[in-house]
Amino acid sequence: REELAALLSEEVGDRAGDWDLAGAIPLETLRRLGAEGVLCAEVPAEFGGRGLSGLDNGELTAHAGTLCSSLRSVMTSQGMAAWTIQRFGTREQRSKELAALTRGDLAAVAFSEPQAGSDLAAIATTVVDDGDSVVLSGHKVWSTASAYADVLVVFGRYQDGAAAVLVPTRAPGVTVRPVPQPLGCRAAGHADVLLEDVRLPATRVLSGASVSLGLLTTIALTYGRLSVAWGCVGIIRACLTAAATHARAREQFGKPLAEHQLVARHLAEMYVAEQTATRLCEHASGCWDSRSAELSSASVLAKHAAAGHAAHAASAAVQILASAGSVDGGTVARAYRDAKLMQIIEGSEEICQLILAERALERVT
Ligand code: FAD
CATH class of the missing domain: 2.40.110.10 (Butyryl-CoA Dehydrogenase, subunit A, domain 2)
Known part of the structure; x- marks a missing residue:
């Protein structure tokens, strides 16, 4: 996983802001990452993949999320496609199509x-x-x-x-x-x-x-929800780093922003967000790796909570950086726009809440 994370860092470098402004990631970058198996790192070695566990793939996805949510989104799509093929494909389809997806084809x-x-x-x-x-x-x-x-x-x-x-x-x-x-x-x-x-x-x-359509979509979406949840952990981490760095360095009223209690409170809340989202994602990935019956609701819970925390953390980070964060393409401005969309995809806030309410009601039946 460390090797793949280093590869991601190297390929993204400081280019995420430019990709955001251009509205595109260079195709050769995606093909290179695809050919290294980074974009769907859970594909088993027998099909040419890296065979990462759900937990390791999750942390790799979070790392991608700290660097560039657009690239992380491409990873989520490729991983969801690969998982659907792995889960529903015949032996022949798995061998042929998963090998293509780990050789640089994009899905x-x-x-x-x-x-x-x-x-x-x-x-x-x-x-x-x-x-x-x-x-x-x-x-x-x-x-x-x-x-x-x-x-x-x-x-x-x-x-x-x-x-x-x-x-x-x-x-x-x-x-x-x-x-x-x-x-x-x-x-x-x-x-x-x-x-x-x-x-x-x-x-x-x-x-x-x-x-069944329900089975098909639920199985594909479970991968997607976990991946988006980990991507949100990445957004929160990137925002926390940017906000803490700025709050230490920038002084107003004769002392660093971090020493103003209302700013420190934002930092505390972002820290809680990062820890909470990480723990929920770890739990859901643990359910994935152990094939637990709890997986479906754990992935909805992780996605719902992580997306909400990411949206709040990104907003807080823009608040702390203020004018310094109000630049299109910059880390926290990007996070602010990207995080909002995480509350819509793979089951919107409301759809996740409806599913979680069913879990709540099951407790008293
Ligand atoms: P609608 O379903 O019209 O919902 C509108 C609003 O009403 C939402 O707030 C919703 O939560 C709420 N709502 C709807 N029904 C209920 C209800 N029963 N109770 C309470 N509230 C409700 N699709 C793909 O197939 N593949 C992709 O790769 C993909 N990527 C995406 C990436 C992004 C950035 C975005 C924005 C969308 C993507 N989508 C993708 C589509 C995405 O899955 C849908 O946007 C999402 O399911 C919501 O559907 P909708 O936009 O039509 O909103």
Whole structure:
């Protein structure tokens, strides 16, 4: 893990702000990291991956989050795609597709549609059998990393259930349209994807059969939630470092900002945020590694809490740096925009709260 973290630090250097302003990460950087297996580091060694545990991959993801949330978002997408293939693919699909994803091919995941945001049961994309082929039609929106991807894991209706289909972005009928000027994670390659009678070999359907849509999305999202939660830990750590450094160095009213109690209180709250989010992520990754039945709710809890803490910590960091933090592309200004989006994706604040309320109610049944 240390070696992969060092590689990330080296590749990002001080470029995250420029990538944010440009709205893009150089493709060769992503391919290099992909070919080193950093972007989906949990893929087992037998499929060419690094075989990291959930906990180690989580800390690696947090490290990426301290450097650049756009890059961390690309990691989340690649990891979620790899996990979906690992979990639902046949042996042959796993061998071929996971090897591609650890050799530098890039992947994205497409659930959301214009009428299917929080309510994924409303997914309308269709996957229809036609001899040895399947034909896909639909409209996906806001798919992170699609602008860079070689392959999309597309979720659609299939037979009497659902399927995830591996769709090459170069296949005829696929149009990838980058989202113009996203609020945050501006270099994460968000795009809408049009699928117009996309004909593919039936072997592109993961597992080759239909499965329940709920199962498919829950399993993919569990990886995504954990990854986003760890990414939020990274945002909090970056904000805490920036705020503490500034609060020590900058003096007002004859003493460092850190010695003004109202500023120190912000720092204390950020520290609590970092510790709390880290512990919840460690617990959820522990559940992942031990295949605990508690995993699903632990990942929702970690994501919900970490995203909320990241949004508050980023706001506090901008407050402490004040004019020095109010520069577009700068660490805390970026974090402020990026963190807000973490409260929307992989289950918004409200959707997480609904799930957690169910857990609360189970205590008294
Ligand atoms: P809506 O579902 O329209 O919700 C609007 C508001 O209403 C939200 O606050 C929501 O919480 C609330 N709400 C909705 N239903 C309820 C309810 N029952 N009770 C209470 N409140 C409710 N999608 C992908 O498929 N792949 C990706 O890689 C991907 N990446 C993304 C990256 C970013 C930065 C963003 C912003 C989005 C991304 N998405 C992606 C889409 C994302 O999953 C959706 O935006 C998210 O699920 C919310 O859907 P929506 O935006 O349509 O909001």
